[in-house]
Amino acid sequence: xxxxxxxxxxxxxxxxxxxxxxxxxxxxxxxxxxxxxxxxxxxxxxxxxxxxxxxxxxxxxxxxxxxxxxxxxxxxxxxxxxxxxxxxxxxxxxxxxxxxxxxxxxxxxxxxxxxxxxxxxxxxxxxxxxxxxxxxxxxxxxxxxxxxxxxxxxxxxxxxxxxxxxxxxxxxxxxxxxxxxxxxxxxxxxxxxxxxxxxxxxxxxxxxxxxxxxxxxxxxxxxxxxxxxxxxxxxxxxxxxxxxxxxxxxxxxx
Amino acid sequence: xxxxxxxxxxxxxxxxxxxxxxxxxxxxxxxxxxxxxxxxxxxxxxxxxxxxxxxxxxxxxxxxxxxxxxxxxxxxxxxxxxxxxxxxxxxxxxxxxxxxxxxxxxxxxxxxxxxxxxxxxxxxxxxxxxxxxxxxxxxxxxxxxxxxxxxxxxxxxxxxxxxxxxxxxxxxxxxxxxxxxxxxxxxxxxxxxxxxxxxxxxxxxxxxxxxxxxxxxxxxxxxxxxxxxxxxxxxxxxxxxxxxxxxxxxxxxxxxxxxxxxxxxxxxxxxxxxxxxxxxxxxxxxx
Amino acid sequence: xxxxxxxxxxxxxxxxxxxxxxxxxxxxxxxxxxxxxxxxxxxxxxxxxxxxxxxxxxxxxxxxxxxxxxxxxxxxxxxxxxxxxxxxxxxxxxxxxxxxxxxxxxxxxxxxxxxxxxxxxxxxxxxxxxxxxxxxxxxxxxxxxxxxxxxxxxxxxxxxxxxxxxxxxxxxxxxxxxxxxxxxxxxxxxxxxxxxxxxxxxxxxxxxxxxxxxxxxxxxxxxxxxxxxxxxxxxxxxxxxxxxxxxxxxxxxxxxxxxxxxxxxxxxxxxxxxxxxxxxxxxxxxxxxxxxxxxxxxxxxxxxxxxxxxxxxxxxxxxxxxxxxxxx
Numbered sequence: 001x002x003x004x005x006x007x008x009x010x011x012x013x014x015x016x017x018x019x020x021x022x023x024x025x026x027x028x029x030x031x032x033x034x035x036x037x038x039x040x041x042x043x044x045x046x047x048x049x050x051x052x053x054x055x056x057x058x059x060x061x062x063x064x065x066x067x068x069x070x071x072x073x074x075x076x077x078x079x080x081x082x083x084x085x086x087x088x089x090x091x092x093x094x095x096x097x098x099x100x101x102x103x104x105x106x107x108x109x110x111x112x113x114x115x116x117x118x119x120x121x122x123x124x125x126x127x128x129x130x131x132x133x134x135x136x137x138x139x140x141x142x143x144x145x146x147x148x149x150x151x152x153x154x155x156x157x158x159x160x161x162x163x164x165x166x167x168x169x170x171x172x173x174x175x176x177x178x179x180x181x182x183x184x185x186x187x188x189x190x191x192x193x194x195x196x197x198x199x200x201x202x203x204x205x206x207x208x209x210x211x212x213x214x215x216x217x218x219x220x221x222x223x224x225x226x227x228x229x230x231x232x233x234x235x236x237x238x239x240x241x242x243x244x245x246x247x248x249x250x251x252x253x254x
Numbered sequence: 255x256x257x258x259x260x261x262x263x264x265x266x267x268x269x270x271x272x273x274x275x276x277x278x279x280x281x282x283x284x285x286x287x288x289x290x291x292x293x294x295x296x297x298x299x300x301x302x303x304x305x306x307x308x309x310x311x312x313x314x315x316x317x318x319x320x321x322x323x324x325x326x327x328x329x330x331x332x333x334x335x336x337x338x339x340x341x342x343x344x345x346x347x348x349x350x351x352x353x354x355x356x357x358x359x360x361x362x363x364x365x366x367x368x369x370x371x372x373x374x375x376x377x378x379x380x381x382x383x384x385x386x387x388x389x390x391x392x393x394x395x396x397x398x399x400x401x402x403x404x405x406x407x408x409x410x411x412x413x414x415x416x417x418x419x420x421x422x423x424x425x426x427x428x429x430x431x432x433x434x435x436x437x438x439x440x441x442x443x444x445x446x447x448x449x450x451x452x453x454x455x456x457x458x459x460x461x462x463x464x465x466x467x468x469x470x471x472x473x474x475x476x477x478x479x480x481x482x483x484x485x486x487x488x489x490x491x492x493x494x495x496x497x498x499x500x501x502x503x504x505x506x507x508x509x510x511x512x513x514x515x516x517x518x519x520x521x522x523x524x525x526x527x528x529x530x531x532x533x534x535x536x537x538x539x540x541x
Numbered sequence: 542x543x544x545x546x547x548x549x550x551x552x553x554x555x556x557x558x559x560x561x562x563x564x565x566x567x568x569x570x571x572x573x574x575x576x577x578x579x580x581x582x583x584x585x586x587x588x589x590x591x592x593x594x595x596x597x598x599x600x601x602x603x604x605x606x607x608x609x610x611x612x613x614x615x616x617x618x619x620x621x622x623x624x625x626x627x628x629x630x631x632x633x634x635x636x637x638x639x640x641x642x643x644x645x646x647x648x649x650x651x652x653x654x655x656x657x658x659x660x661x662x663x664x665x666x667x668x669x670x671x672x673x674x675x676x677x678x679x680x681x682x683x684x685x686x687x688x689x690x691x692x693x694x695x696x697x698x699x700x701x702x703x704x705x706x707x708x709x710x711x712x713x714x715x716x717x718x719x720x721x722x723x724x725x726x727x728x729x730x731x732x733x734x735x736x737x738x739x740x741x742x743x744x745x746x747x748x749x750x751x752x753x754x755x756x757x758x759x760x761x762x763x764x765x766x767x768x769x770x771x772x773x774x775x776x777x778x779x780x781x782x783x784x785x786x787x788x789x790x791x792x793x794x795x796x797x798x799x800x801x802x803x804x805x806x807x808x809x810x811x812x813x814x815x816x817x818x819x820x821x822x823x824x825x826x827x828x829x830x831x832x833x834x835x836x837x838x839x840x841x842x843x844x845x846x847x848x849x850x851x852x853x854x855x856x857x858x859x860x861x862x863x864x865x866x867x868x869x
Contacts, residue, residue, distance in 0.1 A: 048758065050754065050757065050758060053754075053757060055657075065261065066261075068261045068262060070261065074262075075261055075262075076265065076269075076273075078269075078272075078273075078760045078761070078762060079261055079269075079760065080261065080760075081757065081758055081759060081760040082759070082760035083261060085758065085759065086758040088751060088754060088755065088758070090751055092749070092751040092752055092754070092755040093755075094752060094755065094756070094769075094770055094773075094774075095752075095774060096770075096773035096774055096776070097773075105756070105759065105769070106759040106760065108769075109272075109759065109760060109761050109765060110268075110760075111268055112268070155755070158759070159758075159759070162759060162760070272762055272765070273762065275762075275764060276762035276763055276764045276765070279764040279767075280655060280763070280764065282647065283647050283648075283650055283651035283654075283655060284651055284655070286643070286644050286647035286648040286651060287647075287648040287651040287652060287656070287664055289644050289648070290644055290645065290648040290664075290668045290734055290738060291664055291667045291668055293671060293731045293734070294667050294668070294670050294671050294674075295667070296682075296686075296687075297671075297674070297678075297679065297682045300682055300685070300686050301678065301681070301682055304685065345569075346569045346572060346573070347569075347573075349565065349566045349568075349569035349570075350566070350569035350570045350572070350573050352566055353563075353566035353567055353569060353570050354570060357563055357566060357567070358570075366570060368857075369573065369574060369577055370573075371853055371857075372577060372850060372853060373573070373576070373577055375788055375789075375792070375849050375850075375852075375853050376580065376792070376846065376849065377791070377792025377793070377794065377819055377845055377846075377849060378792070378794060379792070379794040379819045379822050379823055379842075379845075380580070380584075380792070380842050380845060380846050381580075382823075383584075383822055383838060383839070383842045384579065384580050384583050384584065384842070386826065387583050387584075387587045387835065387839060388579065388583045406576060406580075409573060409576065410573075413573065437558060437559055438559050438562075439558050439559050439561075439562035439563070440558075442562070443562075463673065466675070467674075467675030467676065467677070467678075468675070468676075469675070469676065469677040469794075469795045470676075470794040470795050470819070470823050473823055473826065474822075474823070474826050495675055495677045495795075498677045498678065498681055499677050499680075499795065499799075502680075502681050502684065502685075502799070513681060514681065514685070517677070517678045517681050517682075520675050520677070520678050521674060521675075521678050524673045524674055524675055524678075525670065525673065525674075527673070528670060528673040532666070
């Protein structure tokens with residue numbers, strides 16, 4: 001499904017994370033955990049080719065989506081980002097667009113759907129994001145008029161409206177209160193049916209609640225992050241193979 | 255599976271259009287930037303080309319009345335006018351700026367800022383007109399009137415720069431001083447202003463730059479003259495911008511050439527001061 | 542902004558230094574305020590005599606500015622019609638904005654979103670340099686070089702094509718004008734360009750990076766991000782920038798005076814000489830003696846002042862309610 005082979009990410013000459021070999025199982029939630037600064041977000045952003053939007057940032061290795069190397073020369077980055085969606089740490093609805101327009105923004109870019117069809121997709125996405133009931137009366141209000149948790153669900157609805165194959169989430173709950181966080185976690189579990197989800201999180205408990213498989217990163221002595229261990233979530237959290245993993249889980253560092 | 259298909263398919267005509275638009279717009283934007291830069295370059299080159307031939311020792315050291323005319327009276331006039339004007343507007347402007355940032359209540363500060371905005375936006379001709387209406391009947395067309403007109407324009411520049419720069423001084427610096435028992439006025443003067451000194455000087459330089467380059471207000475007040483005026487502020491005085499303006503309107507080829515020479519001098523001064531200000535602000539980002 | 546609490550600390554002491562210092566500083570502010578007040582009051586006051594011989598409506602609508610003179614029968618004839626000046630001011634400013642706004646805004650977009658850092662710094666420096674150049678130097682260059690180029694290229698081209706049909710874009714082929722409203726407008730546009738670029742740059746830069754990422758993350762091209770996210774978000778701030786620039790254009794005197802000529806009537810074509818309020822004031826000092834004549838200039842000055850004041854207020858009002866504002 002999604003396969004990372006010997007992936008190393010650089011910011012200029014600085015090696016941020018190295019030699020990552022990981023298979024992300026389809027239709028499951030995979031969590032990337034580990035202490036701050038060990039390259040989890042960088043790794044995530046490499047998957048939808050957002051990493052390269054930073055001047056000087058590059059990666060080596062290959063990332064295959066359904067057998068296609070997304071970094072190949074003949075592959076358009078814009079298309080990759082359609083196929084692989086992202087939800088960011090801080091909710092970022094577009095302030096000059098209404099709720100409806102926010103959800104439809106990705107669809108408008110592709111321009112393939114007729115107006116009436118767009119309405120239907122908007123409603124469906126908002127329902128999938130568990131936001132429909134709360135906003136159906138006020139679809140024309142600006143996207144920023146919602147609470148933090150609602151805004152994040154709006155961003156999720158926006159991301160899934162274009163039906164990506166993979167959904168990346170970069171610490172989606174860290175800017176939200178506990179109640180909103182729980183709602184989003186429920187949402188993630190329900191989205192699993194249709195999407196392959198990769199989520200970066202600082203919160204171990206969240207990872208164990210929400211994910212099916214987990215990958216643990218840490219920082220090496222050379223300040224580069226690396227993948228220590230990955231596997232089924234249950235196994236990582238109860239019987240980790242590496243002592244570093246065990247140390248992190250037990251709260252001894254990070 | 256569907257995704258690999260999506261990634262490998264040829265670009266649809268629609269996607270091709272999007273990419274083409276992106277590339278076209280990138281070119282268009284670059285062109286706009288080019289257009290924006292063009293005038294400065296063209297102007298500098300042209301003024302240099304026509305101004306350099308006019309430059310010579312006599313150009314700088316002689317007066318219009320001499321057999322080989324020069325613009326010394328204009329140079330000295332500009333210096334005198336601006337020097338006296340900054341002598342007034344510097345201290346007053348800094349004092350006012352400090353008051354508005356440090357001592358004034360929110361309402362007063364807001365009103366003061368608006369007042370500075372209005373003064374800053376006042377067209378230079380208006381400054382000249384008002385001084386002409388109000389002061390020239392008493393002072394006559396004189397250097398004093400010219401100084402007054404320039405001051406109207408230079409004062410808000412100093413005030414605004416002072417305001418902004420003082421505001422940037424971290425609160426911690428003041429608090430440290432007060433906590434040591436230093437009186438408020440000493441804190442403001444020796445600590446806060448000292449910290450912001452570089453910025454305050456920048457304000458003065460900006461004001462001076464403005465003063466040296468203004469023509470319109472002086473036309474109505476100091477009037478210009480071909481005579482040399484040294485320290486006689488009660489009568490008309492010449493200034494470089496006025497020399498450019500007047501000489502450009504004459505039919506004398508020599509004077510016209512001198513207009514370009516004077517313009518070149520003004521250009522060089524203005525650019526130098528501007529670069530000076532920029533390098534200061536870049537270096538003092540530490541505040 | 543600091544609210545100074547320290548003065549309360551100082552109240553326990555017997556020193557007079559603090560209050561005196563504060564008084565001195567406050568006096569400076571009052572002085573500045575008096576300056577502004579003098580400006581306003583004198584313009585109003587000195588314009589009074591004009592209204593004895595002119596009524597405001599006629600002042601604004603008539604373009605005959607002939608001053609007052611004695612007719613053979615002893616009555617005073619003539620008047621002060623400022624329509625020509627108002628026309629010139631408005632039209633040159635509009636032309637200036639039509640040039641400076643698109644070029645400036647798009648140049649700013651390029652500088653923030655596309656240009657590599659070093660190039661952006663250099664280009665920004667060059668663009669903003671114009672603002673430092675004395676207006677009379679720009680005027681001289683315009684008259685000596687640019688004006689003729691424009692006349693022989695753009696004006697000639699337009700006049701020989703559309704100008705045959707549209708009168709205000711025509712010119713007399715036998716005697717192309719030495720100065721024109723159009724050229725003055727263009728020169729003005731060049732002078733206000735740095736302001737548009739500088740403020741727009743600030744506004745565009747302060748659009749949060751997270752918004753850009755959000756749109757790009759969904760598969761948008763750079764231009765699409767600019768068009769659908771960045772520009773709409775920066776819209777209000779940029780409008781403020783344009784208004785600010787407009788205010789500057791309206792008050793500009795010397796460069797415009799040199800390029801626009803000295804015709805107090807409304808010209809038949811944009812490619813002929815005209816007049817602005819500012820250039821009229823600058824050129825009229827010689828002809829003023831009577832209170833009415835002084836009054837006419839004061840009235841012009843008052844009009845100019847009020848217009849720039851109004852624009853200043855408009856800018857504050859508009860940018861108060863924006864998502865991303867321009868703090869100037």
